[in-house]
Amino acid sequence: MIEIEQRLIKQEHWPRKCPVSIIPRYITIHEMNTWQDAEACAKYAARSLDPSAAHIYVDECQAIQIIPLDRCAQACGDRDGSGNRESISIEICRSEAPGNLYYQAMANTIVLVKQLMDQLQIAPDHVVRHYDWTGANCPKRMLKEGLWSVFLRSLFDEKGGNV
Numbered sequence: 001m002i003e004i005e006q007r008l009i010k011q012e013h014w015p016r017k018c019p020v021s022i023i024p025r026y027i028t029i030h031e032m033n034t035w036q037d038a039e040a041c042a043k044y045a046a047r048s049l050d051p052s053a054a055h056i057y058v059d060e061c062q063a064i065q066i067i068p069l070d071r072c073a074q075a076c077g078d079r080d081g082s083g084n085r086e087s088i089s090i091e092i093c094r095s096e097a098p099g100n101l102y103y104q105a106m107a108n109t110i111v112l113v114k115q116l117m118d119q120l121q122i123a124p125d126h127v128v129r130h131y132d133w134t135g136a137n138c139p140k141r142m143l144k145e146g147l148w149s150v151f152l153r154s155l156f157d158e159k160g161g162n163v
């Protein structure tokens with residue numbers, strides 16, 4: 001179980017960041033391509049004028065949510081497609097950090113995804129990569145290291161979180 005810290009963006013920013021209400025049917029995994037932690041990534045995404053942001057940012061020690069789960073995030077680059085309009089976007093942080101921080105962030109993400117699958121009644125075959133929506137090279141490190149199948153398998157592992 002991982003606690004999701006709520007740092008939701010102000011409603012006045014909804015028209016830019018999360019203009020549409022949604023019923024989530026997918027979970028989409030992304031990576032931030034930075035050494036920075038969830039705190040820094042979430043802060044940056046919340047403040048940025050760029051409409052693109054994810055719902056939740058995860059690192060080796062926490063998960064920070066900035067967009068309500070019943071609003072869209074626009075991180076999938078598929079305009080009004082199912083990525084942006086039917087999926088919860090999760091950013092794994094630390095993918096360019098030294099040591100094991102990235103793998104620990106990934107382990108936390110597995111715990112988080114399991115929770116959200118339970119909470120939102122999302123089927124395992126609806127847990128996808130940004131890559132699956134548009135062919136984008138994201139999550140970049142997971143793709144490069146061939147870790148997606150490990151990630152998916154871990155969702156079925158009783159203990160979970162052990163990459």
Ligand SMILES: [Zn+2]
Nearest residue numbers: 030031130138
């Ligand atoms: Zn992405």
